[in-house]
Amino acid sequence: MNKVYSPKELSEAFQILNSYQPLKIVAGGTDLMVGYNSGMPVPDQLLNLWKLDELRHIDEYPSLLKIGALCTYTQLIKDERVRKYAPTLVDAAKTIGAMQIQNRGTLGGNIVNASPAGDCLPVLAAFDAVIEIGSVRGLRQVPFTDFYTGYRQTVLAEDEMVTNILLPKQKTEESAKFYKVGTRAAQAISKVMMSVRASIDAQKCVKEIAIAVGSVAPTVIRTRLTEMAIRGLIIDESLIATARKEMMEEVRPITDIRSNEHYRRTVSGNLIAKFLRENYLA
Amino acid sequence: MAIKIVVNGQDLEVSVSPMKRLLDVLRQDCYLTGTKEGCGEGECGACSVLVDGEVINSCLVPVCQVEGSEIVTVEGLAENGKLVPVQEAFIKYGAAQCGICIPGMLMAAQALLDSKELSKQTPTRYEIREAIAGNLCRCTGYMKIVDAIEAAALSTLEKK
Numbered sequence: 223m224n225k226v227y228s229p230k231e232l233s234e235a236f237q238i239l240n241s242y243q244p245l246k247i248v249a250g251g252t253d254l255m256v257g258y259n260s261g262m263p264v265p266d267q268l269l270n271l272w273k274l275d276e277l278r279h280i281d282e283y284p285s286l287l288k289i290g291a292l293c294t295y296t297q298l299i300k301d302e303r304v305r306k307y308a309p310t311l312v313d314a315a316k317t318i319g320a321m322q323i324q325n326r327g328t329l330g331g332n333i334v335n336a337s338p339a340g341d342c343l344p345v346l347a348a349f350d351a352v353i354e355i356g357s358v359r360g361l362r363q364v365p366f367t368d369f370y371t372g373y374r375q376t377v378l379a380e381d382e383m384v385t386n387i388l389l390p391k392q393k394t395e396e397s398a399k400f401y402k403v404g405t406r407a408a409q410a411i412s413k414v415m416m417s418v419r420a421s422i423d424a425q426k427c428v429k430e431i432a433i434a435v436g437s438v439a440p441t442v443i444r445t446r447l448t449e450m451a452i453r454g455l456i457i458d459e460s461l462i463a464t465a466r467k468e469m470m471e472e473v474r475p476i477t478d479i480r481s482n483e484h485y486r487r488t489v490s491g492n493l494i495a496k497f498l499r500e501n502y503l504a
Numbered sequence: 505m506a507i508k509i510v511v512n513g514q515d516l517e518v519s520v521s522p523m524k525r526l527l528d529v530l531r532q533d534c535y536l537t538g539t540k541e542g543c544g545e546g547e548c549g550a551c552s553v554l555v556d557g558e559v560i561n562s563c564l565v566p567v568c569q570v571e572g573s574e575i576v577t578v579e580g581l582a583e584n585g586k587l588v589p590v591q592e593a594f595i596k597y598g599a600a601q602c603g604i605c606i607p608g609m610l611m612a613a614q615a616l617l618d619s620k621e622l623s624k625q626t627p628t629r630y631e632i633r634e635a636i637a638g639n640l641c642r643c644t645g646y647m648k649i650v651d652a653i654e655a656a657a658l659s660t661l662e663k664k
Contacts, residue, residue, distance in 0.1 A: 223505065226522040226568045248566070255525070255564040256545045264523050272569045296558070320638025321612065322549055325558040326565065408637035409547055 228270040232277065232356065232385065238269055239381045240358040245269050247383060249292060252319070252327040253335045269383075277330070277385060280304065289387045291330025296321075298329065307391035308349070310400040310417055314342045317400075320408045330384045333366075336374045336441075343442040344417035345400055346387065347434030354386040361385065373440035396421050397501055401493050405480075412437050413481035416493040422501050426457045433494060438473040438486050445472045448494065457502040465498055466491035507571050511536065512580030522568035527551045529567045530577055538578040538607050542640070549639035552608035553577050559615035561638075578607035581614060589663075590614055593656035594649075601643035612636050613653045617660050626657040 227242065229235040239245060246265040248254050249272070258264050271277065277292035282303050289298070295315035298304050305312050318324060318332075318341050332340045333353065343366075351366040355378065364377055371377060378384070392398050398419040404410030415436035421429040431449050436442045448468040455461050475486035505522050508515065511534055518533045530536045530553070542550030544563050551562040554576040581588050590613045593599070600606045616627060616635035627635070632653045633646075641649065 223521050224523045226566075228568060228571075248569075251566060251569065252546055252561075252564050255566065258523070259525070259544045259563060268523065270522075270566075270568055319546065320549070321615070321635060322552055322559055322561040322638045323546060323564075326560050408634075409640075 224264055224266055224268060226268045226270050228273050230273045230275075232274055235269060235271065235274060235383065236356060236358045236381075239383060242267055243380055247271060247334070249328045249331040249334075250294065250326040252323050253331065253337075271330075271383075282307075286391055287389045289329060289389060291333075291384045291386060292328050293330075295324035295327050295329070299324065308345070308389055309392065310348075310398045310419075311342060311345045311389065313400040314345050314402070314415075314417070317341055317402045317404075317407075317412075329387060333369070333387070334376065334378070334384055336370060336376050338373070338439060338441055339412050339415070339437045340442065341402065341412060341415060341436070344415050344434040344436045346389065347442050347444050348398070348417040348419045348432045349390050349392070350432070351390070352388040353384055354388060355382050356385040357382040363388070367444055370441040392419070393421075399497055399500070401496070403489050403493070411480060414438060414475075414486050414489045414493065416490065416497075418494070418497045420497075420501070422457070426502060428452050428455060428457060428498075433469075435469075435473055435490055437480075438475040438490055440474075443473070445469060447472050452498070457498050462495050462498045462502070466495045469494045505568075507567055509567070509570055509572070510574045512576060513574075518567070520567060523566045525563055526553070526555075526565040526567050526570055526575070527562035530562060530575070536577050536579050540604050540607055542604065542608075547640070548605070549608045549612060549636075550605055552611040552639065554611055554615060557615070557618060559612050559638075576611070576614075578610055581610060588614070589659045590617060590653065590656040593652040593659070597648050597652040597655060599645065599648045599652040601641075601645045605639055605641045605643075609636060609639050609641070609649055612639050613656065616653065617657055624661075626654070626661050629654065632657075 227238045245267045247269045277290040279290045281288040298315045332342045346366045352363050400417045402412050402415045404412045417434045420431040433445045451468045470487045470491040473490045475483045477483045508517050540550040542548035546561045546564045553562045
């Protein structure tokens with residue numbers, strides 16, 4: 223029979239991680255259980271985080287929100303501070319599964335599961351979130367854009383776990399969007415997702431821009447060449463065409479069961495064009 | 505491992521593997537076969553039950569995570585043999601065809617009717633569709649299901 227540790231205190235969870243390896247961490251279970259149901263062997267030892275209420279807080283600071291790793295998508299969707307300061311995270315959370323999954327799946331799980339199709343991840347990348355990691359050795363912070371080291375690989379050591387997410391607030395002068403393209407509105411894994419955050423002045427000049435794209439590379443990526451091609455310029459049809467072309471060249475999609483390379487490349491270009499056009503017309 | 509759960513208001517103790525799916529515990533150990541398995545991967549919602557008032561897919565929840573929680577299955581909706589408004593409405597509007605999605609549909613609908621945000625106004629058609637977006641009906645009988653939930657919401661509000 224499997225041994226499941228269910229600590230109620232974070233310090234206890236760190237001790238368990240330090241003492242009983244190998245150990246599989248389970249939070250909401252919405253990804254792991256799918257694997258176990260389809261025949262993947264259930265590990266002998268698991269660490270069940272579900273009772274760690276310490277990781278369910280959302281705290282507001284002057285420039286950022288501190289979001290506990292165990293916050294569910296429903297919690298994010300309903301929280302007034304997240305709705306006000308991170309509306310694109312709410313938009314992303316709403317596209318995940320449906321009510322049953324949103325009530326159970328967690329932001330920390332979305333991050334640690336490390337799928338390039340994780341729906342909240344482009345938002346975290348576009349907003350330069352910082353991941354707080356804990357273990358018996360203490361806490362450390364890693365920029366989200368450095369968190370993944372390859373396909374489904376993270377910087378987490380065996381005895382570490384994600385504890386909180388530090389998410390900079392969207393500023394009033396910033397315009398941000400989250401786009402997801404999938405087969406249907408609910409219950410669909412994305413073919414392409416994009417999160418854009420930009421400061422655009424009254425003359426339609428893009429002062430600052432951050433673009434993150436999901437499902438088009440081994441990890442969620444920031445398309446920094448495309449950002450550079452847009453930054454400092456005034457939005458017009460020529461810039462929209464340049465941005466589309468740069469984006470299509472910069473993404474590195476593959477063909478898999480959900481979509482193909484050509485489609486993903488085209489949609490990525492279309493999405494950045496859509497964002498710029500929406501702001502040009504606004 | 506002995507795990508204590510509350511199912512439909514009854515205190516139970518089951519002796520099972522901690523990673524056993526709540527769905528299997530309900531069907532095999534509690535003999536409550538109203539909850540169905542459809543896809544077994546969180547896509548179809550046939551196994552929906554309420555855990556502490558929230559609708560979840562019982563195929564994705566290991567029983568160790570609901571220790572001490574209150575679980576409501578389709579068998580627990582009716583009180584003393586009297587159907588709740590959403591069950592009455594499903595019958596009246598002919599919302600069940602083959603029926604396998606209905607226990608899950610009823611639980612998702614009940615979660616919507618119970619939600620605090622809607623305690624003073626009935627949900628829109630869009631909100632109803634969103635509430636059952638995680639419940640697939642392969643007979644595609646969605647129109648009558650949405651009709652039934654709308655009618656149940658109205659009759660629930662009238663009684664408040």
